[in-house]
Amino acid sequence: GESVGLHLPTLSVQEGDNSIINCAYSNSASDYFIWYKQESGKGPQFIIDIRSNMDKRQGQRVTVLLNKTVKHLSLQIAATQPGDSAVYFCAEKGYNFNKFYFGSGTKLNVKP
Amino acid sequence: GAGVSQSPSNKVTEKGKDVELRCDPISGHTALYWYRQSLGQGLEFLIYFQGNSAPDKSGLPSDRFSAERTGGSVSTLTIQRTQQEDSAVYLCASSNAQQDGNEKLFFGSGTQLSVL
Numbered sequence: 001g002e003s004v005g006l007h008l009p010t011l012s013v014q015e016g017d018n019s020i021i022n023c024a025y026s027n028s029a030s031d032y033f034i035w036y037k038q039e040s041g042k043g044p045q046f047i048i049d050i051r052s053n054m055d056k057r058q059g060q061r062v063t064v065l066l067n068k069t070v071k072h073l074s075l076q077i078a079a080t081q082p083g084d085s086a087v088y089f090c091a092e093k094g095y096n097f098n099k100f101y102f103g104s105g106t107k108l109n110v111k112p
Numbered sequence: 113g114a115g116v117s118q119s120p121s122n123k124v125t126e127k128g129k130d131v132e133l134r135c136d137p138i139s140g141h142t143a144l145y146w147y148r149q150s151l152g153q154g155l156e157f158l159i160y161f162q163g164n165s166a167p168d169k170s171g172l173p174s175d176r177f178s179a180e181r182t183g184g185s186v187s188t189l190t191i192q193r194t195q196q197e198d199s200a201v202y203l204c205a206s207s208n209a210q211q212d213g214n215e216k217l218f219f220g221s222g223t224q225l226s227v228l
Contacts, residue, residue, distance in 0.1 A: 043222050102154050
């Protein structure tokens with residue numbers, strides 16, 4: 001079956017630094033990817049998405065990079081803030097399958 | 113409210129009892145998902161409803177789990193004869209697939225189920 005995994009389970013960064021969270025996916029048929037942020041006690045919240053016809057997409061302080069050759073996805077957060085502390089999940093979906101598969105998540109700790 | 117609503121937010125039950133978890137999706141969203149999240153883990157797919165199509169039940173872990181979606185809106189996840197390993201957060205999400213194929217899931221806050 002499909003699998004989506006993350007390289008680092010926990011990431012600690014200093015406030016103001018940039019953060020990079022990585023994700024590997026295994027299904028080459030996946031063509032749509034989303035990053036979610038989950039704060040304690042809450043459901044995941046949409047951050048940014050990207051389709052497979054793109055390599056990069058930017059949002060407010062966040063950038064998602066997609067490398068289809070090695071099936072790798074990353075989320076970059078600029079000038080990380082304490083409010084960015086959360087667990088981040090990547091999710092993949094393909095045209096030929098109707099549900100999202102989620103990775104196991106990376107916990108981001110932002111140190112003041 | 114405009115978001116996905118789940119109830120109850122917390123449920124404590126005894127082993128062997130049945131439980132029902134409810135999800136009110138965003139109005140007009142045609143797709144509804146149930147996921148399970150164990151402590152410190154990722155999201156495990158359970159079941160998916162899309163419009164009037166037959167649901168995708170491929171993620172349900174056993175026949176003790178079932179779900180319904182009435183009138184294309186509210187969904188109920190039922191767990192019969194609960195076991196301690198059923199303890200988890202049960203998350204519901206809804207979406208309205210876009211014409212360009214992009215589909216953003218909107219999640220509820222989940223139901224924390226504790227089986228004693």
